[in-house]
Amino acid sequence: MDKTTFSIxxxxxxxxxxxxxxxxxxxxxxxxxRRQGARRxxxxxxxxxxxxxxxxxxxxxxxxxxxxxxxxxxxxQGEAAQLRQAxxxxxxxxxxxxxxxxxxxxxxxxxxxxxxxxxxxxxxLEGRAVSxx
Numbered sequence: 496m497d498k499t500t501f502s503i504x505x506x507x508x509x510x511x512x513x514x515x516x517x518x519x520x521x522x523x524x525x526x527x528x529r530r531q532g533a534r535r536x537x538x539x540x541x542x543x544x545x546x547x548x549x550x551x552x553x554x555x556x557x558x559x560x561x562x563x564x565x566x567x568x569x570x571x572q573g574e575a576a577q578l579r580q581a582x583x584x585x586x587x588x589x590x591x592x593x594x595x596x597x598x599x600x601x602x603x604x605x606x607x608x609x610x611x612x613x614x615x616x617x618x619x620l621e622g623r624a625v626s627x628x
Contacts, residue, residue: 501537503528506545520548523558525565555588
């Protein structure tokens, strides 16, 4: 069944998010549903944008970066400019994550050293307590 319009509840259920989250994205200007009285009516385009917002967030994009990509897509610069910018942002995110990985690995190595040192001290103290008893 191909739908061309969606309610806020339809989208919330489909994407596993709250209606409040969808209204938040609307308030931020990332989606723009039509209104029928007080009821929001979301288009296929709104649904696609919501999907891209959620994907972007999972990838670590800020809402500002997502908005920038949408603006590039909507501009006369078009899809090529959007893709170049997306690749640029993605490269920055990748480098940041790689640095975080290096930092985590260094921290884990330091924790391993500290644990080993504590175990050595504990073994010596327990050895003295047993032999000195």
